[in-house]
Amino acid sequence: MLNLYEKYHSKKEYTSVGLFREIKKRFNPKRILYPGCYVHITPSLVFPDVVYVDSFRNTQKFYESLQVKEFIEKSKEYSEKTKIKFYHQDYNKDIPEDRESFDVIISQYGGFVGKAVKKYLKKGGILVCNNSHGDASMASMDPDYALITVYIRRSDEKFSISSKNLQEYMIPKKKVKVTRKSIEETTKGIPYTKSSSGYVFRKK
Numbered sequence: 001m002l003n004l005y006e007k008y009h010s011k012k013e014y015t016s017v018g019l020f021r022e023i024k025k026r027f028n029p030k031r032i033l034y035p036g037c038y039v040h041i042t043p044s045l046v047f048p049d050v051v052y053v054d055s056f057r058n059t060q061k062f063y064e065s066l067q068v069k070e071f072i073e074k075s076k077e078y079s080e081k082t083k084i085k086f087y088h089q090d091y092n093k094d095i096p097e098d099r100e101s102f103d104v105i106i107s108q109y110g111g112f113v114g115k116a117v118k119k120y121l122k123k124g125g126i127l128v129c130n131n132s133h134g135d136a137s138m139a140s141m142d143p144d145y146a147l148i149t150v151y152i153r154r155s156d157e158k159f160s161i162s163s164k165n166l167q168e169y170m171i172p173k174k175k176v177k178v179t180r181k182s183i184e185e186t187t188k189g190i191p192y193t194k195s196s197s198g199y200v201f202r203k204k
Protein backbone atom coordinates (compact mmCIF):
# COMPACT_ATOMS: atom_id res chain seq x y z
CA MET A 1 0.00 0.00 0.00
CA LEU A 2 2.79 2.43 0.89
CA ASN A 3 4.07 1.92 -2.65
CA LEU A 4 1.25 4.21 -3.84
CA TYR A 5 2.63 7.08 -1.77
CA GLU A 6 6.12 6.32 -3.06
CA LYS A 7 4.92 6.16 -6.66
CA TYR A 8 2.87 9.35 -6.65
CA HIS A 9 4.76 11.40 -4.10
CA SER A 10 8.12 10.51 -2.56
CA LYS A 11 9.80 8.99 -5.65
CA LYS A 12 8.59 11.92 -7.76
CA GLU A 13 9.75 14.38 -5.08
CA TYR A 14 6.23 15.70 -5.01
CA THR A 15 5.29 15.40 -1.35
CA SER A 16 5.02 19.19 -0.79
CA VAL A 17 6.43 18.67 2.69
CA GLY A 18 7.97 22.16 2.49
CA LEU A 19 4.52 23.70 2.07
CA PHE A 20 3.11 22.00 5.16
CA ARG A 21 6.14 22.99 7.22
CA GLU A 22 5.73 26.63 6.16
CA ILE A 23 2.00 26.55 6.96
CA LYS A 24 2.78 25.14 10.40
CA LYS A 25 5.45 27.76 11.05
CA ARG A 26 3.30 30.64 9.92
CA PHE A 27 -0.17 29.66 11.23
CA ASN A 28 0.41 26.87 13.78
CA PRO A 29 -2.93 25.18 13.01
CA LYS A 30 -4.32 22.32 15.08
CA ARG A 31 -6.99 20.52 13.01
CA ILE A 32 -6.53 19.93 9.28
CA LEU A 33 -9.12 18.74 6.75
CA TYR A 34 -7.90 17.35 3.41
CA PRO A 35 -10.69 16.43 0.95
CA GLY A 36 -9.60 14.94 -2.38
CA CYS A 37 -6.44 13.66 -0.70
CA TYR A 38 -6.07 10.29 -2.49
CA VAL A 39 -2.84 8.84 -0.91
CA HIS A 40 -1.18 12.16 -0.12
CA ILE A 41 -0.46 11.58 3.58
CA THR A 42 2.41 14.09 3.85
CA PRO A 43 0.29 16.43 6.05
CA SER A 44 0.36 13.73 8.76
CA LEU A 45 4.15 13.92 8.84
CA VAL A 46 3.89 17.58 9.89
CA PHE A 47 0.49 17.88 11.66
CA PRO A 48 -0.68 15.48 14.40
CA ASP A 49 -4.42 15.78 13.66
CA VAL A 50 -5.59 15.35 10.05
CA VAL A 51 -8.93 14.25 8.60
CA TYR A 52 -8.78 12.93 5.03
CA VAL A 53 -11.69 12.47 2.58
CA ASP A 54 -11.65 10.75 -0.80
CA SER A 55 -14.10 8.69 -2.81
CA PHE A 56 -11.63 6.85 -5.05
CA ARG A 57 -12.04 3.08 -4.97
CA ASN A 58 -10.01 1.19 -2.36
CA THR A 59 -8.51 4.36 -0.88
CA GLN A 60 -9.68 3.30 2.59
CA LYS A 61 -7.37 0.26 2.39
CA PHE A 62 -4.42 2.61 2.08
CA TYR A 63 -5.41 4.51 5.24
CA GLU A 64 -6.03 1.26 7.15
CA SER A 65 -2.67 -0.21 6.14
CA LEU A 66 -0.25 -0.99 8.96
CA GLN A 67 2.66 -0.22 6.66
CA VAL A 68 1.32 3.30 6.08
CA LYS A 69 0.75 3.82 9.82
CA GLU A 70 4.29 2.64 10.59
CA PHE A 71 5.73 4.93 7.93
CA ILE A 72 3.96 7.93 9.47
CA GLU A 73 5.11 6.96 12.96
CA LYS A 74 8.71 6.65 11.76
CA SER A 75 8.73 9.83 9.66
CA LYS A 76 6.61 12.28 11.63
CA GLU A 77 8.18 15.56 12.69
CA TYR A 78 6.27 16.09 15.97
CA SER A 79 6.12 14.35 19.33
CA GLU A 80 2.33 14.25 19.81
CA LYS A 81 0.31 11.12 19.13
CA THR A 82 -0.86 10.94 15.51
CA LYS A 83 -4.60 11.28 14.90
CA ILE A 84 -5.80 10.29 11.45
CA LYS A 85 -9.34 9.84 10.23
CA PHE A 86 -10.29 8.86 6.71
CA TYR A 87 -13.77 9.16 5.23
CA HIS A 88 -14.31 7.17 2.07
CA GLN A 89 -16.99 9.32 0.48
CA ASP A 90 -17.86 12.25 -1.76
CA TYR A 91 -16.67 15.41 -0.03
CA ASN A 92 -19.77 17.25 -1.27
CA LYS A 93 -21.80 15.16 1.14
CA ASP A 94 -21.82 15.84 4.89
CA ILE A 95 -18.96 14.38 6.89
CA PRO A 96 -19.44 13.49 10.55
CA GLU A 97 -17.34 16.38 11.86
CA ASP A 98 -18.41 19.54 13.68
CA ARG A 99 -19.00 22.67 11.63
CA GLU A 100 -16.33 25.36 12.02
CA SER A 101 -13.97 22.92 13.76
CA PHE A 102 -10.96 22.97 11.40
CA ASP A 103 -8.13 25.49 11.22
CA VAL A 104 -7.01 24.52 7.72
CA ILE A 105 -8.54 23.04 4.58
CA ILE A 106 -6.05 21.63 2.10
CA SER A 107 -7.10 21.60 -1.55
CA GLN A 108 -4.63 20.15 -4.07
CA TYR A 109 -5.73 19.03 -7.54
CA GLY A 110 -9.00 17.71 -6.11
CA GLY A 111 -11.78 19.95 -7.45
CA PHE A 112 -13.87 22.58 -5.71
CA VAL A 113 -12.94 21.65 -2.20
CA GLY A 114 -12.99 25.17 -0.75
CA LYS A 115 -16.63 25.60 -1.63
CA ALA A 116 -17.75 22.07 -0.70
CA VAL A 117 -16.36 21.96 2.83
CA LYS A 118 -16.33 25.66 3.78
CA LYS A 119 -18.79 25.03 6.59
CA TYR A 120 -16.24 22.89 8.45
CA LEU A 121 -13.63 25.67 8.46
CA LYS A 122 -13.48 27.97 11.47
CA LYS A 123 -13.96 31.68 10.90
CA GLY A 124 -10.40 32.95 10.54
CA GLY A 125 -9.26 29.50 9.37
CA ILE A 126 -7.39 29.11 6.07
CA LEU A 127 -7.90 27.41 2.72
CA VAL A 128 -4.58 26.31 1.18
CA CYS A 129 -5.24 25.65 -2.48
CA ASN A 130 -3.80 25.68 -5.94
CA ASN A 131 -5.57 26.59 -9.12
CA SER A 132 -5.07 23.49 -11.23
CA HIS A 133 -8.78 22.64 -11.15
CA GLY A 134 -9.97 26.19 -10.55
CA ASP A 135 -10.31 26.05 -6.77
CA ALA A 136 -8.32 29.25 -6.19
CA SER A 137 -10.33 31.14 -8.83
CA MET A 138 -13.50 29.88 -7.20
CA ALA A 139 -12.39 31.05 -3.75
CA SER A 140 -11.34 34.44 -5.14
CA MET A 141 -14.95 35.00 -6.23
CA ASP A 142 -16.43 33.85 -2.94
CA PRO A 143 -17.23 36.74 -0.57
CA ASP A 144 -16.59 34.44 2.42
CA TYR A 145 -12.91 34.09 1.49
CA ALA A 146 -10.15 36.72 1.36
CA LEU A 147 -6.75 36.12 -0.24
CA ILE A 148 -4.11 36.66 2.45
CA THR A 149 -0.93 35.26 0.93
CA VAL A 150 0.48 33.15 -1.89
CA TYR A 151 3.00 30.31 -1.82
CA ILE A 152 5.79 29.58 -4.21
CA ARG A 153 7.25 26.13 -4.75
CA ARG A 154 11.06 26.29 -5.08
CA SER A 155 11.57 22.56 -4.53
CA ASP A 156 9.68 19.83 -2.69
CA GLU A 157 11.33 20.84 0.58
CA LYS A 158 11.43 24.55 -0.05
CA PHE A 159 8.32 26.66 -0.33
CA SER A 160 8.06 30.32 0.42
CA ILE A 161 4.99 32.15 1.61
CA SER A 162 4.69 35.78 0.63
CA SER A 163 2.11 38.53 1.01
CA LYS A 164 4.23 40.99 -0.95
CA ASN A 165 2.42 42.76 -3.79
CA LEU A 166 -0.62 40.57 -3.24
CA GLN A 167 -2.76 42.93 -5.31
CA GLU A 168 -0.77 41.89 -8.42
CA TYR A 169 -2.11 38.33 -8.27
CA MET A 170 -5.38 36.98 -9.60
CA ILE A 171 -5.86 39.63 -12.25
CA PRO A 172 -7.50 37.89 -15.24
CA LYS A 173 -5.53 38.01 -18.50
CA LYS A 174 -8.67 38.43 -20.60
CA LYS A 175 -11.61 40.68 -20.04
CA VAL A 176 -14.20 37.93 -20.48
CA LYS A 177 -16.98 37.56 -17.97
CA VAL A 178 -16.22 34.67 -15.62
CA THR A 179 -18.69 33.49 -13.03
CA ARG A 180 -18.51 30.85 -10.34
CA LYS A 181 -20.87 28.79 -12.47
CA SER A 182 -18.61 29.02 -15.54
CA ILE A 183 -15.55 27.98 -13.50
CA GLU A 184 -17.51 25.02 -12.18
CA GLU A 185 -18.53 24.00 -15.68
CA THR A 186 -15.04 24.18 -17.17
CA THR A 187 -13.13 23.04 -14.00
CA LYS A 188 -10.36 25.35 -15.12
CA GLY A 189 -8.78 28.21 -13.22
CA ILE A 190 -8.89 31.70 -14.69
CA PRO A 191 -5.59 32.52 -16.51
CA TYR A 192 -3.96 35.38 -14.58
CA THR A 193 -1.41 38.00 -15.60
CA LYS A 194 0.66 36.87 -12.60
CA SER A 195 0.11 33.51 -10.97
CA SER A 196 1.65 31.58 -8.12
CA SER A 197 2.11 27.92 -7.23
CA GLY A 198 -0.75 28.27 -4.77
CA TYR A 199 -2.90 30.61 -2.74
CA VAL A 200 -4.00 30.96 0.88
CA PHE A 201 -7.44 32.39 1.69
CA ARG A 202 -8.83 33.28 5.09
CA LYS A 203 -12.46 32.55 5.88
CA LYS A 204 -14.16 35.76 6.98
Ligand SMILES: C[S@@+](CC[C@H](N)C(=O)[O-])C[C@H]1O[C@@H](n2cnc3c(N)ncnc32)[C@H](O)[C@@H]1O
Pocket residue numbers: 035036037038039040053054055056089090091092107108109110111
Ligand atom coordinates in the same frame (compact mmCIF):
# COMPACT_ATOMS: atom_id res chain seq x y z
C1 LIG B 1 -5.64 14.32 -8.84
S1 LIG B 1 -6.01 13.54 -7.32
C2 LIG B 1 -5.08 14.55 -6.22
C3 LIG B 1 -4.74 13.85 -4.95
C4 LIG B 1 -3.98 14.67 -3.92
N1 LIG B 1 -4.70 15.84 -3.53
C5 LIG B 1 -2.61 15.07 -4.43
O1 LIG B 1 -2.29 16.27 -4.45
O2 LIG B 1 -1.84 14.18 -4.78
C6 LIG B 1 -7.68 14.04 -7.04
C7 LIG B 1 -8.38 13.23 -5.96
O3 LIG B 1 -9.59 13.91 -5.61
C8 LIG B 1 -10.59 12.95 -5.38
N2 LIG B 1 -11.90 13.60 -5.55
C9 LIG B 1 -12.30 14.40 -6.58
N3 LIG B 1 -13.58 14.79 -6.39
C10 LIG B 1 -13.99 14.22 -5.22
C11 LIG B 1 -15.20 14.25 -4.48
N4 LIG B 1 -16.25 14.94 -4.91
N5 LIG B 1 -15.26 13.57 -3.32
C12 LIG B 1 -14.19 12.87 -2.86
N6 LIG B 1 -13.01 12.80 -3.50
C13 LIG B 1 -12.91 13.46 -4.67
C14 LIG B 1 -10.31 11.86 -6.41
O4 LIG B 1 -10.90 10.63 -6.02
C15 LIG B 1 -8.80 11.84 -6.42
O5 LIG B 1 -8.31 10.87 -5.54
